[in-house]
Each structure stands twice: as structure tokens, then as C-alpha cells.
Amino acid sequence: MRFACVELYTKYGKIWDRAKEKPNYLCDPKTEIDTCSFGCWTSALGGEHVPLLWFKLRKPVRYIYHNYLAPRMSRFNYAGYSIVSKLINRALDKFYNLQYVTKFDVVLIVVHDYSIREMAKFIVKAKKLRKKPIFLGALGNTLDSFRETLKDKDAFRFFKIFIDNCDVFVNYYHEAISDYLGLYTDTPIVNFPQFYPFEFAKSFFEPYENKEKIIFVSGDTSRTDHISSLLIAKKIQAQYPDFLIEVIGRPSLNLEPLKNSRYKVTPFFEWIDYLKHTGKTHIIIDMDNTWTLGRVVRDAAVVGTPCIGLNSESQKSLFPNLVCSDITDTKKAIDLGIKLIEDRKFYERVQKKAFKRLEAYSYENSVKRLSGILEEYTKK
Numbered sequence: 001m002r003f004a005c006v007e008l009y010t011k012y013g014k015i016w017d018r019a020k021e022k023p024n025y026l027c028d029p030k031t032e033i034d035t036c037s038f039g040c041w042t043s044a045l046g047g048e049h050v051p052l053l054w055f056k057l058r059k060p061v062r063y064i065y066h067n068y069l070a071p072r073m074s075r076f077n078y079a080g081y082s083i084v085s086k087l088i089n090r091a092l093d094k095f096y097n098l099q100y101v102t103k104f105d106v107v108l109i110v111v112h113d114y115s116i117r118e119m120a121k122f123i124v125k126a127k128k129l130r131k132k133p134i135f136l137g138a139l140g141n142t143l144d145s146f147r148e149t150l151k152d153k154d155a156f157r158f159f160k161i162f163i164d165n166c167d168v169f170v171n172y173y174h175e176a177i178s179d180y181l182g183l184y185t186d187t188p189i190v191n192f193p194q195f196y197p198f199e200f201a202k203s204f205f206e207p208y209e210n211k212e213k214i215i216f217v218s219g220d221t222s223r224t225d226h227i228s229s230l231l232i233a234k235k236i237q238a239q240y241p242d243f244l245i246e247v248i249g250r251p252s253l254n255l256e257p258l259k260n261s262r263y264k265v266t267p268f269f270e271w272i273d274y275l276k277h278t279g280k281t282h283i284i285i286d287m288d289n290t291w292t293l294g295r296v297v298r299d300a301a302v303v304g305t306p307c308i309g310l311n312s313e314s315q316k317s318l319f320p321n322l323v324c325s326d327i328t329d330t331k332k333a334i335d336l337g338i339k340l341i342e343d344r345k346f347y348e349r350v351q352k353k354a355f356k357r358l359e360a361y362s363y364e365n366s367v368k369r370l371s372g373i374l375e376e377y378t379k380k
Contacts, residue, residue, distance in 0.1 A: 001371065003047030004104045004133075005038050006122070007140065008115040009085035011078060013070030016049040018042050025197040025271070031075045035271040036295050038110055038140070040195035044363035045370075047104070052118060053085060055100065056092040089118045095125050102131045106374065108170070111162055112140035113149040120162040127165055134374060137166035137187075143173055143180075144290035163187055168377055173291050174313045190373055193313055194293055198362035201302040204272075205355060206279040208348050211305070213243045214281040215337070218296045218307075225310075225327050229287045230257040232308075232330055236283075236337040237261055243341070246281065271299075279303035283340050288312065289327045298361070301354035306340050306347060308333050318354040321346075 010016055012032050016039075018024065024032075024039035033039035033049060042049045057065055073081035101107055107126075111119040123135060139146060150156045163169055163185040171178050175191045182189055215233045217226075233245045234257065245263040247253065253265070269277055278284060278299065284307040286296045294312030301307070301318045308322045309315040315323055324333050340347050359365065 001045060001106060001367075001374075002104045002133075003041070003045035003106050003108070004050055004101065005042050005047065005108045005110060006050050006052060006101075006119075007038070007110045008052050008089060008112065008118060009074075009082055010049050010051045011074055012049070013072070013074035013081065014051070014066035015054060016042065018046055023197070023200075025200055029271060030078065036196060036298065037194070037293075038108070038138075040197060040363070040366075041108060043197075044195050044367050045106075050100075051085070052089055052115075052122060053092075055095045055098055055122065056089065058096050062097070086114060089115075093121065095122065098126055098129060101126055101133060102129060104133045106136060107133045108136040108138060109162075109166070110138050110140040111159070113145045113155075115140070116149070116155050116162060117158045120158040120165075123162055123165045134377065135165070135167045136170050137163060137168075138170040138172065142290040142292050143177060160184060168373070172293055172313060174311055174316060177291065188377065192370070192373065193317065193361050193366075194298075195363055195366040196298050196302075196358060196361040198302065198359050199364070201275060201299075202355075202359075204275040204279050204302060205304045207304065208344060208351070210280065211282045212280045213240075214283075215243050215245050216278055216281040216284045216305070217245060217247045218284055218286045225287045225289050227254065227257050228327055228330060229285045232287065232333045232337065233285055234258060234261045235330075235334045236341070239338060240341055243282065275299060275303050278305055281305050283308065283337055285309075285333065285337070286315075287324070287327060287333065294318075298358060301351075301358045304351040304355060306350045306354070308336050308340075318357050319350065321350055321353075 016033050023043040025035045027033050029035050109119055109123055150159060164187060166187050169187050169189045170192045171181060171189050172192055172194045178189045178191055215236060217229045217233050237243050237245055245261060246266050248268055249265040284300045284305050286307055286309040289310050292312045294314030297307045297309060297312055297314035297318055306322055307319055310324055322336055
């Protein structure tokens with residue numbers, strides 16, 4: 001299967017193609033490609049990760065930009081590079097080398113809340129090619145962000161164009177989201193959990209006896225639900241004061257909820273170091289209610305650290321015994337945290353179940369499942 005993933009811009013600055021000696025999970029997530037997101041598709045399928053500007057610039061400008069300018073901009077100032085990419089993509093409406101996509105059998109187009117217009121125009125043009133691949137669509141950020149963005153009439157109109165032109169739309173959030181997305185389109189929507197580098201990451205699993213007395217609070221500190229996670233951890237610590245609360249240090253970090261508790265602020269870890277660190281912790285709390293993929297939950301499962309959380313796809317599928325119904329379901333979260341401290345048998349059942357279930361998302365298993373879905377689609 002010849003595969004490509006198209007996004008508005010790539011961290012690499014140009015086309016990233018997976019090399020066997022350096023798959024995505026061994027790359028620098030800041031300057032090359034993500035360790036646990038759509039880079040997993042490109043690595044597992046041996047494909048290419050292509051920035052949209054590849055299809056908007058003429059030669060030799062395209063060659064100069066993607067081989068010299070963009071990689072340097074993305075390496076030294078990724079935020080600035082992303083803004084430049086957005087502006088140029090917005091300004092240039094024409095596509096000059098769409099024939100490039102005809103070398104692929106399957107093209108996954110990732111749409112973010114800030115790239116709806118550009119991706120809609122791209123897929124409409126690409127669908128007019130005489131020889132065309134199967135076009136898959138997927139959301140690039142949280143459903144919560146999209147729901148806010150689609151309140152704008154132009155954003156709604158272009159998203160409708162985009163999703164209607166996809167051959168298949170891939171839903172990797174909670175399976176219930178398929179019904180929600182079905183309101184927007186008649187395009188087939190399939191539930192497909194994200195690929196995960198299980199074969200590599202499984203070596204970081206830590207058994208119960210290696211766990212330390214740490215309650216790790218994860219999540220984006222700019223979201224209000226992060227405050228809930230901190231307060232839940234504080235309540236658990238009140239009953240078990242020998243447990244330390246750890247939280248990742250970010251610029252927007254609010255530590256006021258942890259006043260009068262014992263806590264530690266840790267640095268932001270690279271992915272492999274993050275696995276090593278959280279593998280030693282006893283519990284992770286991630287009360288994120290924005291309908292995310294659940295990368296925190298997957299990493300927790302692979303290192304054998306139970307994660308208490310809400311509505312991500314990974315939370316329900318990997319830790320079904322640790323799912324809280326809503327952001328207000330704090331009593332259950334506290335009770336679950338206490339049970340994970342007091343009941344070793346329960347703890348080990350939870351971690352073993354999550355680890356075993358995560359294997360279904362490995363590169364090998366995910367490629368097989370995707371092949372089955374595409375075969376079924378082409379028959380129809």
C-alpha cells in the first residue's frame with residue numbers, strides 16, 4: 001500500500017519519509033515528526049508526510065523553499081514557521097503539482113480547525129484527477145476545538161465540503177463521535193483508533209513492585225479540567241500523605257489548587273524520558289473532557305501505570321474500570337485513586353488489561369485492520 005499523509009505544514013519543513021533505521025518514534029518531535037500522532041501512520045505504512053505547500057509552489061521555488069528555507073525555519077522557530085505556512089497557504093489558491101498524489105494508493109488528509117478552508121480546496125481539486133487514490137479524512141485536533149470553530153458559517157461550509165469529498169472519514173476519538181460526525185455528511189465514517197508504536201514502547205513497562213509513591217497529574221494546564229485533576233490528587237494525598245503529587249511545568253501552570261499540599265514540578269520530558277518517568281509513578285490523573293485521542297492514556301497503558309480519566313477513546317478502551325462519567329464525577333475519581341493504592345490485585349488487573357488491549361493498536365495490527373477497511377470500501 002503506497003501511503004501519504006497531507007497536513008497544512010510539517011514540523012520537518014519538507015516531505016518526511018520514514019526510514020527503517022529511524023521511524024517516527026525515534027525522531028525529534030519538535031523538529032521532525034510526532035512520536036504518537038499521525039507520524040505513526042506514515043511510519044507504519046512506510047509512506048510520506050507531505051506539507052500542503054508542496055502542492056502550491058512552482059519549481060524552482062518549491063525546491064528552494066522545502067529543501068532550504070522551511071527546514072531551517074521549522075528547526076529554529078517552529079511557531080514562526082507555522083504562522084508563515086498558514087499565511088502562504090491562505091494566500092496561494094492554485095495547485096501546481098497535484099499529479100504527485102497519483103503515486104499513492106491511499107492519502108490521509110488531516111484537517112485542523114485552522115486549516116479547514118485550505119484542505120477543503122485541496123481535496124476538491126485532487127478528486128478531479130483522472131487517476132486518484134482513496135482519500136481518507138481525519139481531525140487533527142480535539143473535537144472540542146472543532147465544535148467551537150464550526151460555529152462560524154464559513155468554517156462550517158468548508159468543513160462540509162471537505163468531509164463530503166472524503167471517500168472515508170476516520171474517527172479515532174470515542175466511538176460515539178461517529179454519530180455526531182454523521183450529522184455533517186453521508187461519507188462513510190469508520191472508528192479507527194490511532195496507530196501506536198507498541199512494539200517499541202512496551203519495553204518501558206514497569207511492574208507493580210517498581211512503582212513509587214507518586215500521583216502524576218497530566219494534561220494541558222490551559223484547560224479548566226486540569227484544575228480538577230490537581231484537586232483530586234490533593235484529596236487522595238490527604239488520606240495518603242506519603243504520596244507525592246507531580247505536575248509538568250508549563251508557562252501557564254497554576255499551582256494555587258495545590259496550596260498546602262506536598263508536590264513537585266517536573267520539567268517537560270521528551271517522549272522516551274516521559275515513558276521512563278511515568279513508568280515509575282503509581283497513578284496518573286487526566287480529567288481532560290475535550291474529546292481527545294488520549295495519548296496520555298496510551299502512554300500510561302504501555303508503562304503499566306493506571307490512568308483515571310474521562311471521555312477519550314483510549315480511556316474507555318484501555319482503562320474501562322477507571323472511567324469517570326463527567327468532569328463533575330470527582331468522588332468516583334478520588335475513590336478509584338484510593339482503591340489503586342489499597343488494592344494491589346485490582347491494580348495489577350487494571351495494568352495488565354490495559355497493556356494487553358494496547359497491543360491491538362500496534363503498527364502491525366493497525367496496518368492489517370486498515371487494509372481490511374479499505375478492502376471492504378473498495379468492494380462497495
